[in-house]
Amino acid sequence: xxxxxFFIANWKMFGDLRALNSTKKVIKISKKHKxxxxxxxxxxxxxxxxxxxxxxxNSKIKxxxxxxxxxxxxxxxxxxxxxxxxxxIGAKYVILGHSENRxxxxxxxxxxxxxxxxxxxxxxxxxxxxxxxxxxRNKKTSSVLRSQLTKCLKGINSNNNIIFAYEPVWSIGTGIxxxxxxxxxxxxxxxxxxxxxxxxxxxxxxxxxxxxxxxxNELKKITTINGFLVGGSSQNAKNFIDIIKKTIN
Ligand code: PGA
Numbered sequence: 001x002x003x004x005x006f007f008i009a010n011w012k013m014f015g016d017l018r019a020l021n022s023t024k025k026v027i028k029i030s031k032k033h034k035x036x037x038x039x040x041x042x043x044x045x046x047x048x049x050x051x052x053x054x055x056x057x058n059s060k061i062k063x064x065x066x067x068x069x070x071x072x073x074x075x076x077x078x079x080x081x082x083x084x085x086x087x088x089i090g091a092k093y094v095i096l097g098h099s100e101n102r103x104x105x106x107x108x109x110x111x112x113x114x115x116x117x118x119x120x121x122x123x124x125x126x127x128x129x130x131x132x133x134x135x136x137r138n139k140k141t142s143s144v145l146r147s148q149l150t151k152c153l154k155g156i157n158s159n160n161n162i163i164f165a166y167e168p169v170w171s172i173g174t175g176i177x178x179x180x181x182x183x184x185x186x187x188x189x190x191x192x193x194x195x196x197x198x199x200x201x202x203x204x205x206x207x208x209x210x211x212x213x214x215x216x217n218e219l220k221k222i223t224t225i226n227g228f229l230v231g232g233s234s235q236n237a238k239n240f241i242d243i244i245k246k247t248i249n
Contacts, residue, residue, distance in 0.1 A: 004037050006163060006206055006227030007244050008126060009234030010066060010095060011044045020048055020055065022237045027059045029241055038248060039227075041093050041126070042234075046081055053090030064093025064126065067101050070113035072121050083121035094118050095229075097128040097152055099169040108151035115152060115162075124161045126229065127152065128208065133170035145190060150197050159200040165229045166190055171209025173232060180218055183207065187224050213242035220247045 011019075023042065030040055043064040044052055052063045069082040086094060096118065097111045106114075115125055129148040131141040145166075156162075166186065171177055178186070187205060194203045208229030211219060219228070228247070233239040 004039070004226065005247060006039045006041065006204065007234075007240070007247075008041045008064075008093075008095075008163075008165070008206065008208075008227070008229045009043060009240060010098075010208075010229060010231045011042070011048075011235055012066065012100070012231060013045060014235050015044050015048055017048070017051070019235065020044070020051055023052075023055070025237045026241060027056055027061060029244075030059050030061050035244070035248070038244065040244070043093065043095055043126070049086070049091050050089045062092045063090065064095060064124075065091050066095045066098070068094050068096070068114060068118055068123075070110055070117050072117040083118040083123050086118075087121045087123060091123065093124045093126055093163075095126045095128060095165075097148070099128065099130060099132075099167060099172060108148055111152045112154050115156065119156070119161060122161075124163070126163045126165055126206075128165045128167050128229070130167040130169050130171075130209070136168070136170060141186075142189065145186075146193055146197065149190070149193050153198055157199075159194070159198070159203055163204045163206060163226075164190065164194065165206040165208045167208035167229065169209075173210065175210050175212075177210050177215050177219065180221060183219075184222050184224070187222060191224065211243060213239050213246065216243045216246045 040061045041064050042052055043066050065086045068086055069080045072083050096114050131144045135144045194200050204226045206227045206229050207225050211228045211230045212233045
């Protein structure tokens with residue numbers, strides 16, 4: 001495992017003010033010397049971002065959103081949130097390209113527009129990509145990953161503010177993770193794509209999909225992974241801390 005590890009908590013559509021209180025333990029732990037080199041990023045629902053930013057003010061935990069609109073200027077779009085509004089309440093990151101948003105209509109083209117808009121407002125991007133089960137079964141994984149990476153990042157000439165999160169869709173929320181040797185191969189392939197097709201020299205690559213305290217010892221064996229995007233298991237502070245501790249121990 002490399003030292004500078006990222007642990008991103010994607011709370012999805014869960015979490016109220018009580019849940020926020022439970023993160024105090026994580027904030028406390030993040031200040032310990034042992035955790036000096038890790039970066040924790042919380043992506044709660046929009047409703048908690050502001051409070052999260054306040055609570056984590058004296059720690060190095062950062063806060064992000066789970067999505068945003070592709071327009072960076074304000075406008076008459078009922079129910080939508082743009083990068084400008086996120087920035088104004090202290091969010092530093094935004095998750096874009098998540099399969100749950102792709103399933104609701106986010107195409108590679110729209111994701112590309114969202115990434116450009118968020119970068120313009122100086123938000124950092126947690127860019128998710130990954131194949132579905134049927135794409136995997138039809139041996140389309142490589143071409144799908146290539147297409148998502150090249151289309152979503154078209155016209156972007158630096159990845160300084162982008163974290164890549166490989167999330168096989170069939171692994172999200174299912175309790176199933178890829179075979180370690182196969183995941184290792186995928187990460188090598190993704191790194192090559194990023195270098196060759198996108199011309200970015202180095203990249204931060206995370207794995208996401210059913211990461212939990214039980215399988216983390218297996219997943220952490222892949223030394224080329226720079227951290228984890230954790231959904232379900234991040235909503236429980238004890239599980240999230242367990243994942244972090246096991247990874248760096
Ligand atoms: P999961 O979600 O850990 O619950 O599988 C991961 C994600 O969707 O980012």
